[in-house]
């Protein structure tokens with residue numbers, strides 16, 4: 230899919246910009262984005278409940294092992310609501326990423342058409358109007374590689390404008406888009422897992438959690454949390470209030486796990 234979008238974009242020849250070809254490209258991209266959106270919805274509806282239920286099952290087992298007692302007033306539908314909420318947010322962020330491709334494409338096509346106009350104006354002036362040439366594309370055109378440099382100028386502008394957020398590489402590479410979708414998806418599943426742990430602790434009236442420990446770099450944002458025990462409510466006199474649940478940042482590998490005074494004590498011996 231990303232490859233198809235990249236191919237559409239790379240087929241556009243800015244040096245020989247054609248309005249009809251541009252419209253066709255836009256229509257093809259819009260169709261591809263509709264497919265991407267449908268795939269994002271389908272994936273969210275499947276992966277989010279799976280991640281929640283798996284994390285919940287693990288947490289529940291752990292809570293039972295440490296002897297936590299279920300609150301019989303706990304509303305069972307809390308879980309369903311949390312899953313639905315996470316599905317909605319996940320779909321929303323993925324669709325937003327898809328939509329940004331659409332915006333990128335529209336901007337790119339606009340710039341391509343502007344460059345084409347600039348080039349025809351440039352030709353009309355028979356290369357004599359230095360000032361206009363400068364204004365349009367600067368030194369690049371004077372260098373003699375008119376078409377290639379004009380294209381490069383637009384590409385550079387395009388790249389600069391969207392920076393890291395660009396999802397399509399016009400040269401036909403598709404890496405950024407996939408990486409971004411992957412990053413978003415992984416982060417959302419981490420959030421979902423934390424929601425499951427949070428709700429299981431609520432259900433089993435358990436206040437202490439421990440953040441996983443896997444040797445974060447010393448400058449990692451997570452170092453403050455790593456391996457430490459926190460109080461969810463902040464009621465504990467011994468352990469600090471948990472002011473944030475993992476993931477603490479994109480690509481964060483940390484997770485929260487239920488624990489208790491007894492469990493901590495048992496491990497010490």
Ligand SMILES: [Zn+2]
Nearest residue numbers: 451481482483
């Ligand atoms: Zn982390």
